[in-house]
Amino acid sequence: MEDQLEEDKIRKWALAWEPRTKLVAVILFIFGVISLTTIPTTVTAYLFSLLMILLMGISITLVLKRYLIILPFLLLMTIPLLFSTGLTVSNENLTFAILILLKAFTAMTVISILLDTQTMEQFMRSLAGLRVHPIIITVLMHSYRYVFLFLDDIQKMQIAAKSRLFKGGISIRNLKIFGQLIGALLIRSVDRSERVYKAMTSRSFDGRLRVRPTSTITSLDYLKTSFMLMMIFLLIFAENWVG
Amino acid sequence: MHIADGVISISVAATTTVGAVGILAYSLKGTKEEEIPKISLLAGAFFVASLINIPIGPTSIHPLLGGFLGLVLGRRAPFAIFIGLILQTLLFQHGGISTFGTNMLLMSIPALFVNYLSSIKKNIPLFLKGFIAGVIAICIAVFLLILLLFLSDQRYAEGTFSVIRLLVLAYFPLAILEGIVTGVAYKYLYTMRPSLFNGAGGTSS
Numbered sequence: 001m002e003d004q005l006e007e008d009k010i011r012k013w014a015l016a017w018e019p020r021t022k023l024v025a026v027i028l029f030i031f032g033v034i035s036l037t038t039i040p041t042t043v044t045a046y047l048f049s050l051l052m053i054l055l056m057g058i059s060i061t062l063v064l065k066r067y068l069i070i071l072p073f074l075l076l077m078t079i080p081l082l083f084s085t086g087l088t089v090s091n092e093n094l095t096f097a098i099l100i101l102l103k104a105f106t107a108m109t110v111i112s113i114l115l116d117t118q119t120m121e122q123f124m125r126s127l128a129g130l131r132v133h134p135i136i137i138t139v140l141m142h143s144y145r146y147v148f149l150f151l152d153d154i155q156k157m158q159i160a161a162k163s164r165l166f167k168g169g170i171s172i173r174n175l176k177i178f179g180q181l182i183g184a185l186l187i188r189s190v191d192r193s194e195r196v197y198k199a200m201t202s203r204s205f206d207g208r209l210r211v212r213p214t215s216t217i218t219s220l221d222y223l224k225t226s227f228m229l230m231m232i233f234l235l236i237f238a239e240n241w242v243g
Numbered sequence: 244m245h246i247a248d249g250v251i252s253i254s255v256a257a258t259t260t261v262g263a264v265g266i267l268a269y270s271l272k273g274t275k276e277e278e279i280p281k282i283s284l285l286a287g288a289f290f291v292a293s294l295i296n297i298p299i300g301p302t303s304i305h306p307l308l309g310g311f312l313g314l315v316l317g318r319r320a321p322f323a324i325f326i327g328l329i330l331q332t333l334l335f336q337h338g339g340i341s342t343f344g345t346n347m348l349l350m351s352i353p354a355l356f357v358n359y360l361s362s363i364k365k366n367i368p369l370f371l372k373g374f375i376a377g378v379i380a381i382c383i384a385v386f387l388l389i390l391l392l393f394l395s396d397q398r399y400a401e402g403t404f405s406v407i408r409l410l411v412l413a414y415f416p417l418a419i420l421e422g423i424v425t426g427v428a429y430k431y432l433y434t435m436r437p438s439l440f441n442g443a444g445g446t447s448s
Binding site for chain 2 (some may be wrong): 005026027029030033034035066069070073074076077080081083084085086092093096099100101102103104107108111114115120123133135136138139140142143144146147150151153154158172175176178180181182183184185186187188189190192194195196197200205206209230236
């Protein structure tokens with residue numbers, strides 16, 4: 001999720017989807033997907049999510065890169081399942097491992113709808129519209145702004161360490177340096193928080209940041225959300241009552 | 244340790260989501276206006292600090308800092324973890340919507356336990372205190388993860404090289420490394436900013 005979207009690539013209907021209804025659709029769809037227990041229904045959910053992102057104009061390469069982020073953890077969870085009974089792979093465990101991968105990839109594909117069709121500001125406004133506690137939104141907005149500053153800080157610290165011939169590794173001396181880097185980053189953040197608080201109180205900060213009101217939900221937004229939810233309910237229904 | 248969607252069952256995902264909401268409400272309760280900048284900045288800083296890669300041969304590991312969060316933020320640690328996880332899901336695109344509650348509990352429970360231990364055992368040398376906090380936080384998180392995986396599906400525990408056994412083998416050395424890093428960072432932070440830990444504007448309870 002970025003501050004600016006590549007609006008020329010994403011279809012208008014996806015950009016116009018009201019963020020609150022979009023968030024609800026994505027969350028419920030993912031919970032629906034993880035409740036599926038057979039390969040045909042899960043593959044259908046996966047193909048549906050792929051079709052959705054293609055119709056929205058979301059880059060498939062970007063989605064594949066996101067799969068790579070979660071792949072190491074998924075391999076740790078699935079490869080031992082295949083060889084738990086020795087070198088012969090049981091069909092039951094193979095199906096279970098495939099289901100895990102399919103569900104994870106489907107979820108990541110659907111999350112891309114959230115990540116690529118709205119800005120962070122729109123997401124925060126949708127949270128406010130869903131009546132999330134104002135303190136949570138205030139803290140989230142602050143943290144989001146400062147994360148980039150800290151990333152810059154930590155990068156500079158690591159360059160400084162490298163320029164002093166620090167190469168990393170897990171010796172006690174090196175771990176001590178890593179610990180001190182973390183400590184130094186936190187001290188900077190505490191100092192900064194004190195300055196920020198003083199600046200904010202001098203500008204009448206009362207514990208909550210103002211966010212612009214969310215746009216109104218149209219019948220088209222309800223239709224998009226209902227369509228996604230209907231799809232997953234049909235799959236759950238097919239699995240439990242038809243199959 | 245970021246559990247991806249699809250790994251745990253729907254019943255475990257739903258239960259942990261409810262649990263996470265409860266723990267977040269506990270952490271949020273009584274948050275004062277003057278704590279907001281500190282929680283925001285420390286949440287962001289901890290999140291970034293946990294991205295520091297420690298290279299080991301061809302691969303690298305990164306600290307989780309759950310125990311450290313418990314020591315510094317006390318009761319507010321689950322709140323900071325919640326914020327960190329949203330950033331991880333959206334900004335760094337790690338996903339984990341259905342496992343959001345699970346991920347939150349895996350870090351929040353150890354952080355709160357460390358905070359509790361720290362409040363009853365006060366006269367411990369600084370490095371040792373941080374070391375214990377780091378090791379305990381990882382051990383509790385791994386124990387909880389194993390429990391949730393087992394409750395999700397017993398096949399995770401089957402066989403000589405089961406997922407659960409591999410997790411224990413992989414995380415035991417990491418717990419020691421996390422302990423050392425947390426110990427050093429805690430000692431450093433306490434020495435430089437003791438006011439952060441003795442209630443003078445601190446958020447620890």
